Amino acid sequence: MKEPKTLQEAIIHFANPDNCLTYVAAHRWPNGVECPTCGRKDVSYLANQNKWQCKSAHAKRQFTAKVGTIFEDSPLGLEKWLPAVWLIATAKNGISSCEIARSLDVTQKTAWFMLHRIRKAMASGSLMKMGGNGGEVEADETFIGGKARNMHKNVHERRITGQGQSFCDKTVVMGLLERGGEIRTQVIPDRQKHTLQPIVRQHVEAGSALYTDEMGGYKGLDREYLHQIIDHAVQYVNGRIHTNGLENFWSLLKRGINGTYVSVEPFHLFRYLDEQVFRYNYRATKKHPRTDSDRFSAVLSQVAGRRLTYAELTGKVGETVN
Numbered sequence: 462m463k464e465p466k467t468l469q470e471a472i473i474h475f476a477n478p479d480n481c482l483t484y485v486a487a488h489r490w491p492n493g494v495e496c497p498t499c500g501r502k503d504v505s506y507l508a509n510q511n512k513w514q515c516k517s518a519h520a521k522r523q524f525t526a527k528v529g530t531i532f533e534d535s536p537l538g539l540e541k542w543l544p545a546v547w548l549i550a551t552a553k554n555g556i557s558s559c560e561i562a563r564s565l566d567v568t569q570k571t572a573w574f575m576l577h578r579i580r581k582a583m584a585s586g587s588l589m590k591m592g593g594n595g596g597e598v599e600a601d602e603t604f605i606g607g608k609a610r611n612m613h614k615n616v617h618e619r620r621i622t623g624q625g626q627s628f629c630d631k632t633v634v635m636g637l638l639e640r641g642g643e644i645r646t647q648v649i650p651d652r653q654k655h656t657l658q659p660i661v662r663q664h665v666e667a668g669s670a671l672y673t674d675e676m677g678g679y680k681g682l683d684r685e686y687l688h689q690i691i692d693h694a695v696q697y698v699n700g701r702i703h704t705n706g707l708e709n710f711w712s713l714l715k716r717g718i719n720g721t722y723v724s725v726e727p728f729h730l731f732r733y734l735d736e737q738v739f740r741y742n743y744r745a746t747k748k749h750p751r752t753d754s755d756r757f758s759a760v761l762s763q764v765a766g767r768r769l770t771y772a773e774l775t776g777k778v779g780e781t782v783n
């Protein structure tokens with residue numbers, strides 16, 4: 462099966478609906494086609510309908526490659542969806558719905574919806590603990606500004622970058638980064654001990670080296686981790702004790718939000734985080750020289766089991782999008 466290497470190759474390759482189906486089927490079912498309802502593998506292919514049929518007599522026994530994926534129920538063809546995935550998975554600082562709308566000749570509302578569905582496929586489902594085997598993990602939080610829409614530019618910038626005095630209308634984001642490995646983030650209600658520490662325990666192997674700033678929420682973790690603290694009032698780096706990996710990620714994140722989006726509402730922030738985290742975790746490194754083609758293929762392998770309806774996305778029931 463062909464793996465397009467560039468945007469141009471992707472557009473040409475996926476202009477053919479058969480190529481789209483082959484690609485999506487191969488990525489969502491890497492071990493062969495499976496019935497999305499019952500899991501049976503001895504399904505038959507109905508060539509003239511581009512569908513498979515399960516041998517068990519249950520509802521929805523005929524299915525397409527789109528069933529149960531982020532593409533399900535979308536009236537848009539895969540020849541629009543796949544180039545959209547390519548654009549989003551490979552954009553360095555993110556891409557706006559206006560840009561997608563222009564590039565693919567769809568409405569902005571449709572592009573916005575596509576962007577959110579694709580972000581859902583970009584979310585990491587990893588349950589492996591970080592650290593362990595001498596791994597080093599940084600933990601840190603940042604503030605992302607809330608009601609930035611109608612604010613004066615200076616105020617807007619100060620709030621978005623977290624340099625302002627008041628944090629009351631901000632969303633707190635916590636990050637964990639394994640040096641040389643992956644990053645995970647989540648939106649949290651506050652920076653209290655009872656919020657931060659269970660997250661550390663859930664994601665980081667006990668006994669790992671853990672680096673944080675002097676924030677009180679991390680106090681006491683030295684009983685379970687090799688916890689070392691950098692006091693930012695004194696210095697930013699002390700040998701291996703620093704949180705610079707996360708600081709760099711936060712500035713990338715904020716540059717992305719400032720440069721690409723007018724504002725990110727707190728309700729949607731976690732999806733934007735998923736998108737940026739995906740890009741970070743699939744970046745090219747010495748150990749893993751990943752390409753745009755690899756990033757695209759990684760999203761496609763996660764499209765199944767992640768449907769997102771318009772009502773879920775907006776809280777509005779009864780509206781549809783096309």
Ligand SMILES: [Zn+2]
Nearest residue numbers: 496498499515
């Ligand atoms: Zn079945």
